[in-house]
Amino acid sequence: MGRVTVPRRILRLRQGTPSHRPDTLAAEEPMEIRVGGRPLTVTMRTPGSDFDLAAGFLVSEGVLHAADHLAGIRYCAGATADGGNTYNVVDVVLAAGVPAPDASLERNFYTTSSCGLCGKASLDAVRTTAPWSVAEDGLRVTPELLSALPDRLRAAQKVFDSTGGLHAAGLFDAGGRLLCLREDVGRHNAVDKVVGHALREGLLPARGTVLMVSGRASFELVQKAVMAGIPMLAAVSAPSSLAADLAEESGLTLVGFLRGDSMNVYTRTDRIDTGPEDASRDGE
Structure with a gap:
């Protein structure tokens, strides 16, 4: 398996005083995703939960909707100098009758860890039609529950403590219980790793859940939540205007600057239970 962290010796300067010391960096390596042996895309990622990543990516692209759509996932043998496996090529086998990805999904170049949309054949391909709706999800949570999620997410991060360089995503139920957490440089x-885990565990659509992310809320993250049937996305930082537009269009509750x-709360404010005064609120 690839390493999650990589040691490096550095020169550290503090108030002009130099010192040499070891440091730990978050690993970043390319991973090629194939479907039925056919290359689909290459993404830069932190090794670990690679099968979840591949499955979640295909959920986001509208290829997989349920666990029984997936016949298997395996690593492909890599051409290393010693004949070993690089663990950087993953092949997804679709169940019989599941259509292969449309050719428009194929990337002409790799996807960076910071931009999952680079290389899309067209912007229209981004607005994938979700197999279910989040608009009618009856999830309601209190502000107090939401306020507790960033600390719970942070407490569950194992690799961040040693590197300080990883994003985290966590899926919580309506009671604030952490169902799954994954870390990655992107x-x-x-x-995608969280969504892939949910798919493989038969949890999609992930109704009645909150997806908590450690960074900002982009259009793409809203799309991924909608495609997984997650009705609420909360982020510690800002959402983009397009993220808010898609959330409103889809009926997803979008929470930003959760600190x-x-x-x-940018959209579907009716899912936030603030008390008796809720009765006068609309569902925007």
Whole structure:
């Protein structure tokens, strides 16, 4: 397996005083995703939960919707100098009758860890039609529950403590219980790993759940949540305007700047239970 962290000796300067010391970096390596032996894309990721990443990516692209759509996932033998496996090529086998990815999904170049949309054949391909709707999901949570999620997410991060360089995504139930957490140098990869886990465990659509992310809320992360049937996305940082537009269009609740007891709710505010005054609120 690839390494999650990589040691490196560095020169450290503190108030002009130099010292040499070991440091730990988050690993970043390319991973090629194939479907039925056919190359589909290459993404830069932190090794680990690679099968979840591949499965989650295909959920986001509308290829997989349920666990029984997936016949298997395996690593392909890599051409290393000693004849070993690089563990950087994953092949997904679709179940009989599941259509292969449309040719428009194929990337002409690799997807970076910071931008999961690079290389899309067209912008229209981004607005994939979800197999289910999140608009009618009856999830309701209190502000107090939401306020607790960033600390719970942070407490569950194992690799961040040693590197400080990883994004995290966590799936919580309506009671605030952590169902799954994944870390990666790319925030979209972390979400794909969570969604892939949910798919493989038969949890899609992930109704009544909250997806908590450690960074900002982009259009792509909203799309991934909608494609997984997740009705609420919460982020510690800002959403983009396009993310808010897609959330409103899809009926997803989008929460940003979730820090301490402060937060901004951009769409579907009716899912936030703030007390008796809720009765006068609309569902925007």
